[in-house]
Each structure stands twice: as C-alpha cells, then as structure tokens.
Amino acid sequence: MANSWRRERWDSLRLLTPNWLSRLPGQDYDGPDPDGYMTTGEVVDFIERFALASRAPVRTGTEVTSVRPADGGYHVATSQGDLLCRGLVLASGACNLPVVPELSAGVPAAVTQVTPLDYRGPGELPDGGVLVVGGSATGVQLAAELRRSGRPVTLALGEHVRLPRLYRKRDVLWWMDASGVWDQRYDEIDDLNRARRLPSPQLVGTPERSTLDLNALTELGVELVGRLAMVRDGVALFSGGLRNVCSLADLKMRRLLATFDEWARAGGREDEVGPPEEFPPTVVPAAPRLSLDLRRGEIGSIVWATGYRPDYRWLDVPVLDEKGRLRHEGGVVDAPGLVALGLPMLRRRRSTFINGIEDDARAVIDHLVR
Amino acid sequence: MTTVDNGVNVQALLDAREALKGAPEAAQFTWKATAKWENGVHSTATIKNFFGLGAEQSHKQETVFTADHPEVFAAEDHGITPIEYLLVGLASCLTAGVASVAQNRGIQLRSVESTVEGNHDIRGILGADSDVRNGFNDVKVTFNIDADASKEEIEALVAQSQKRSAVYDALTNPTSVTVEVA
Numbered sequence: 001m002a003n004s005w006r007r008e009r010w011d012s013l014r015l016l017t018p019n020w021l022s023r024l025p026g027q028d029y030d031g032p033d034p035d036g037y038m039t040t041g042e043v044v045d046f047i048e049r050f051a052l053a054s055r056a057p058v059r060t061g062t063e064v065t066s067v068r069p070a071d072g073g074y075h076v077a078t079s080q081g082d083l084l085c086r087g088l089v090l091a092s093g094a095c096n097l098p099v100v101p102e103l104s105a106g107v108p109a110a111v112t113q114v115t116p117l118d119y120r121g122p123g124e125l126p127d128g129g130v131l132v133v134g135g136s137a138t139g140v141q142l143a144a145e146l147r148r149s150g151r152p153v154t155l156a157l158g159e160h161v162r163l164p165r166l167y168r169k170r171d172v173l174w175w176m177d178a179s180g181v182w183d184q185r186y187d188e189i190d191d192l193n194r195a196r197r198l199p200s201p202q203l204v205g206t207p208e209r210s211t212l213d214l215n216a217l218t219e220l221g222v223e224l225v226g227r228l229a230m231v232r233d234g235v236a237l238f239s240g241g242l243r244n245v246c247s248l249a250d251l252k253m254r255r256l257l258a259t260f261d262e263w264a265r266a267g268g269r270e271d272e273v274g275p276p277e278e279f280p281p282t283v284v285p286a287a288p289r290l291s292l293d294l295r296r297g298e299i300g301s302i303v304w305a306t307g308y309r310p311d312y313r314w315l316d317v318p319v320l321d322e323k324g325r326l327r328h329e330g331g332v333v334d335a336p337g338l339v340a341l342g343l344p345m346l347r348r349r350r351s352t353f354i355n356g357i358e359d360d361a362r363a364v365i366d367h368l369v370r
Numbered sequence: 371m372t373t374v375d376n377g378v379n380v381q382a383l384l385d386a387r388e389a390l391k392g393a394p395e396a397a398q399f400t401w402k403a404t405a406k407w408e409n410g411v412h413s414t415a416t417i418k419n420f421f422g423l424g425a426e427q428s429h430k431q432e433t434v435f436t437a438d439h440p441e442v443f444a445a446e447d448h449g450i451t452p453i454e455y456l457l458v459g460l461a462s463c464l465t466a467g468v469a470s471v472a473q474n475r476g477i478q479l480r481s482v483e484s485t486v487e488g489n490h491d492i493r494g495i496l497g498a499d500s501d502v503r504n505g506f507n508d509v510k511v512t513f514n515i516d517a518d519a520s521k522e523e524i525e526a527l528v529a530q531s532q533k534r535s536a537v538y539d540a541l542t543n544p545t546s547v548t549v550e551v552a
Contacts, residue, residue, distance in 0.1 A: 159533075229543040240508075240542035244532040251526050287508065 001060050002047040004093065005040045011121045012145055014039050014205035016137060017353055018171050024050045025358045035171065037205025068316035073337055087368045090326070090333070090340040094352065096311035100304045101133075106231035108294050112301040116142065119303060122149035128300025129153065131236065131292065133228050135160035136199035139305035140212050144204070146303075147220045154292060154299075155217060156238055158227035161201040162249040162282065165211040167257060168264075169274030172203070179263040181256070182350035186330050189345070196345045199307070214246065214282045225289050234295040238288070246282040253279070310343070331364040339364040378473040396423050403435075412438040412448045453506070457486045459537045464511060467531025477523060480516040487511075509541065 015022060020034035022043075027050050038046065051058055063079040073086040098115035107113060112126050116138050119125075122145060132143040135157025147153040163172050176182045189195045204212040214224060226239035257277075264270050292299065312320060319326060319333050326333065330347045331340050341360055342352060350356030390397040399422035405415040418432040436449030443451075450458075461484055472479050488509045494502040515524050532538045 226542070232544065237544045241532065241538065244529055244538075247525070247529045248533065251522065251529060254522070255526075 001051055001058060002044040004095070005043045005047070008095075008117050009040050010116060010119050010142070011040075013141070015043060015354075016200070016203045016205055017173055017355070018205075021171075021173055021177060022046065022354045024354060025054075025361075027053060035209065036207060064314055066314050066316055069335070074317075085337075087337040087339070089364070089368075090315070090338065091342050092310065094310050094343050095308035097309050098304060099307040099309050101228070101306055103228070103231050104302075104304065106234070107236075107302060108234045110297070111294050111299055113304065114301060115304050116308075122146050122151065125151075125303075126300040129298050130301050130303060131156060131228075131294075131299050132303045132305055133157075134199075134305030134307065135202065135214075136305065136307070137201060137203050139303075140202045140214075140217060141204050142303050142305055143217055143222050144212055144220055147217070147222050152223075152298075153221075154223045154225055154289070155214075156225045156228040156236075157214075157242075157245065158239070159199070159245050160214075160249050161199055162213050162253045163201040163203055163256075164213070164253075164277075164279055165203060165209050167260065168277055170272075171209070175260045175263075176349070177355075178269075179260050181259070182348065182353075182356070184349050186345055186347050192345065195349075196343075198344070213279075215280065218283055223289065224285060225292070231294070234293065236292045236294055238290050238292070240288070240290060242288045243284045246284050250281050331360060332367050337368065339368055374473065374476050374478045376469045376473045376477075376479050378470045380470065380473045383470065384474075398422070408448070410438070411443075411445050412436070453488065453490065456506075456537075456541065457488055457509075460509065460511065460535075460541060461486045463535045463537035464513075464528075464531050467535050468513070468515065468527050471527050471530045471534070472517065472519075475523075475527070477527065478518045480518075481514075482516075483514045485512045 014037040016037070018034065019029040019031060019036050019038060022029055022038060024046075027046075059078075059080060061080075064076060065079060066075075066077040067088065068075050070084060073084060074088045076083040076085060076088070098117050100113075100115060104113060114125065119142065125146070129152035130143075130146045131154045132139050132146065133156045135155065139155060139157065143153050143155045165172060167175055186192055186195075202213050204210070210216070218224060224242060226242035227245070228236055229239045230237045261276055264273055294302075309324070310326065312324070312326065317335050317338065319328075319335050319338065321327050326340055326343065328334070328340050328343075328346075331343075333340055340346065341357065341364060344352050346352075347360045347363060348356060351360055399420060401417075401420050403415045403417045405413055407413050413436075415435045415437065416432060417429065417435070419426060419428050421427065435455070437452050437455065438448040439445035439451055440447045465482055465484060468482055469479060486509065488506040490506050491502045493499040494504040513524075513528055515527070517524060517527075519527070
C-alpha cells in the first residue's frame with residue numbers, strides 16, 4: 001500500500017499541496033499543522049488511515065503482472081494468483097518510470113547518472129559537481145538540496161512553470177483551488193495535449209513555506225544554463241534560449257496571478273488576502289554557459305529530472321497511442337469496462353492532486369456502473 | 371468586433387497543423403541553396419527549389435544572394451558577409467512569428483521594426499586566439515512594435531515568436547552539420 005511513496009521517492013520530499021488541501025473522501029486533515037506539507041512518511045500514514053476507514057478489500061504485497069481481455073471483462077494475473085473482473089480501474093499513476101533522454105548515451109562512463117527514482121539524498125552521489133537536468137518541481141528541489149550540501153550545481157532547463165509559494169499571504173494552491181483554476185475541465189481546455197504534458201510547477205513544501213524559483217536557486221549559488229541540447233564528444237551543449245524560456249515563465253506567472261487578483265476583486269474576497277504583490281523578473285546570467293566538459297572530472301554526476309511516464313507494460317489491452325500514452329476521454333478508456341484515474345488533467349486540473357480524486361472517481365464509477 | 375488583419379492566413383496554418391499530425395512524412399521538408407565561387411571571398415548563392423509535402427516544390431522566382439567581405443577585411447564588398455545572412459534569417463523569422471502569433475491572438479499590428487546585432491570577436495576566424503570562437507559571442511534583437519495591445523501582450527508575442535522560430539532554434543541549439551566533397 002502506498003508503495004511509490006514508501007520506496008520510490010527521495011528522502012526530503014514533501015507534498016506540494018498544503019495539509020488542509022490534502023483530503024480524501026470523508027477524510028480531511030485534522031492534525032496540528034494545516035498549512036504544512038506532508039512528508040512521504042505522513043502521506044503513507046494518511047493513505048493507510050483511508051484504507052482502514054474505507055475498508056476497501058486491498059490485497060497488499062500483490063503485484064499485477066498482466067491484464068488482458070477475457071469473456072465479458074478482464075483477466076488479471078497477479079503474483080498471488082489470477083482474478084477475473086468485469087470493470088477495471090487503472091490507478092497505477094503517471095510517475096512509474098523515469099524519462100531519460102536518449103542523449104544520455106553520450107555521457108562519459110566516469111560520470112554517475114541517476115534518476116529521481118534512484119535518488120535518495122546528496123550523500124549517495126559521488127564527489128564533485130552535479131548537473132541537474134530539468135526545471136520542474138523535482139529538478140529545482142534536487143538542485144537546491146544538492147547545492148545546500150556544498151556541491152557545485154548546474155541546472156539545465158527549458159520551458160518551466162514558475163510559481164511563488166505564497167501569493168498575497170495565501171498558499172498559491174489556495175488560489176488555484178478557491179479561484180476555480182483547478183476546476184477547469186479537460187473538455188474546456190484549448191490545447192488538452194499540452195495541458196496534460198505541462199511540467200510540475202517550481203514549488204517545494206517546506207515548514208518555512210518558502211518560494212523555490214530560479215532566483216532563489218541563483219541566490220543559493222546554482223548556475224543556470226539552457227536546455228541540454230546535445231552531448232558531443234563528451235561535452236554537454238546547452239541551448240542559448242534560456243532567456244526566452246525564463247521570459248515565458250515570468251509572463252505566464254504574471255498572467256495567472258492577475259487572474260487571481262481579478263477573481264478576488266470580482267468576488268469581493270479582497271479582505272481574505274494580503275495586498276497585491278509583484279515578483280521581480282527571473283535574473284538570467286549575462287552570458288549563460290553554452291557548454292560543459294563532462295570529461296574533466298568537474299561534474300561527478302548527472303541527475304535526470306526530465307520527467308516520468310506511466311508503466312503499462314503489464315497492460316495487454318490495445319488502448320495506448322503511438323507514443324505509448326493511454327487513450328481516454330476524461331478517464332473513460334476505449335475498451336469496455338476500463339477506466340483510469342489519477343492522470344494529469346484526467347478530467348480537471350486538480351486530477352493529479354490527492355483532493356482531485358473524489359469528483360473524478362464519482363464520474364468514472366458512474367460510467368462503469370451504467 | 372473589428373476584424374484583425376495582419377495578412378497572415380492563420381486558418382490555413384492551423385489546418386496544416388491538424389493535417390500533418392497524422393502525416394509526419396508529408397511534414398519533412400528539405401530547403402536547398404546552391405553556391406558558386408566568383409572570385410576572392412565573393413560568392414553567389416541561388417535558391418529556387420525545395421522539397422516538401424512529399425514532392426519537389428519551387429519558389430515563384432529564383433533569388434540570387436551575393437556574399438563578400440567588407441573593405442576593412444581587404445575585400446571588394448560585392449555584398450554582405452555570410453554571417454550577416456544569419457541576422458537576416460533571424461530577423462525575418464522572428465518578424466514572421468510576431469505577425470502570425472498576433473493574427474492568431476487577434477492583435478492588430480501597425481508597425482513591427484527590429485534591430486538585430488551580432489557581437490563577433492573576429493580574432494576567432496583569424497586564428498589570432500584559440501580561446502575565441504568563430505561565431506557570434508551573442509546576438510541581441512530589439513523590437514519596436516506598435517499594436518493594439520498592452521506592453522505585456524506585446525512581450526508575450528515576442529516570446530512566443532521565439533518559441534516557434536526555426537532560425538532562433540537553429541542558432542540557439544547545436545545542429546549536426548555534414549560537409550562532404552562530392
């Protein structure tokens with residue numbers, strides 16, 4: 001139960017969502033720190049409590065090895081024997097396997113390569129500098145943690161999502177929730193494919209509720225470089241387009257915060273929040289580094305924070321597209337009795353957050369029982 | 371509502387995007403220039419044909435470009451230097467992007483002007499210092515745009531035009547180049 005939270009996440013990870021917003025059907029947070037962020041251990045406890053309260057017949061320690069169509073349903077092979085079912089919910093998540101770009105093949109053998117699924121903490125990496133590739137929540141969190149451990153850190157990043165942790169004295173996810181942004185439905189979005197592929201925002205859950213944007217990383221001494229474009233003869237080459245991806249992220253953040261302001265004004269909620277705030281633009285180095293020699297020993301390891309993908313190797317049902325993604329319409333998969341939950345933007349922007357499951361689950365279960 | 375017209379047929383582009391989603395082979399284009407040495411560092415390059423949508427295609431007319439070096443390089447200056455053609459390419463690509471994105475976003479443009487500057491330490495090409503690269507050290511583009519839009523919307527247009535620019539990408543990212551003797 002809660003296997004990925006137990007075994008597949010790094011030690012310092014906390015949820016990006018504040019505790020008060022981490023709720024499951026009938027189980028709101030009732031601890032002493034509603035504005036805090038759960039550690040992975042606390043998430044495990046939270047899920048175990050829900051399992052106990054809901055008394056769902058969970059078979060723990062059971063691995064599903066294959067699912068294939070059978071008469072009127074599906075045949076499920078597991079490490080503890082076979083099952084037959086009429087309806088099946090795919091809730092195995094979006095982050096089962098790391099995505100590592102093919103160019104990693106050109107990295108010299110002396111450089112250790114890790115993914116966030118293997119990484120536990122700075123102590124496990126070899127001595128020397130670290131190149132962190134990827135500017136989502138994972139990339140910025142690991143870059144900060146590695147830099148604080150005393151290592152030189154270079155962060156290579158392309159398009160990213162900048163957010164302040166707090167805006168007008170409220171958690172930015174309070175705004176997402178309250179203003180209705182998180183309720184935007186999959187069938188109301190212009191470019192659904194893009195929305196589903198959006199990297200996670202540059203956020204971290206810490207007791208200090210601090211912002212972890214690129215300016216914070218620069219202040220820590222992390223060196224920012226453009227997207228890793230190629231490794232040629234053992235030299236990493238970075239895009240010269242760092243300034244524009246930072247401008248795009250600044251513009252998008254300001255646009256989002258302006259919609260929050262507008263919502264607060266229109267709904268008469270100004271008294272609940274602090275005064276409007278402005279954030280300085282992302283400071284980009286005057287001449288960002290365009291190459292980094294990986295053969296010189298300066299870089300001891302590379303962390304590939306380049307995303308995750310779901311693992312469907314056990315799913316013997318033809319429901320994946322040419323890129324290996326699950327084809328579904330708001331969670332309804334194009335195979336009788338098969339539905340999905342917990343994928344990015346499955347039915348709403350909140351679909352991948354713990355509190356997003358309730359409405360999504362109702363909708364797909366309604367479909368299943370129809 | 372007034373109709374925005376920047377002269378870009380955005381609908382055709384959006385239709386092409388949809389059509390090519392299911393036909394990646396038709397989306398493979400090859401652009402082609404042929405060049406000929408004249409004398410000294412003076413050369414001419416000609417562009418007429420290209421390949422795309424699964425067939426040979428042609429421009430309405432052939433265009434000839436003259437390249438040379440300036441007199442301060444002890445040359446005859448029959449035309450601009452090759453590296454200046456990169457500035458031409460970048461400026462026209464970003465400008466086309468601004469017009470297309472503005473059309474798609476319903477923003478009427480009145481004027482779009484830009485200055486593109488490439489800073490170049492020529493000790494690289496002269497072999498005077500092996501630590502200096504041959505190409506630009508950096509490139510700066512400054513846009514002056516008059517449009518029915520806020521400053522922020524104009525900044526977003528310029529950012530989006532970089533995001534979708536072929537020449538911007540070709541300049542900012544490494545590209546594998548093969549040069550052979552036939």
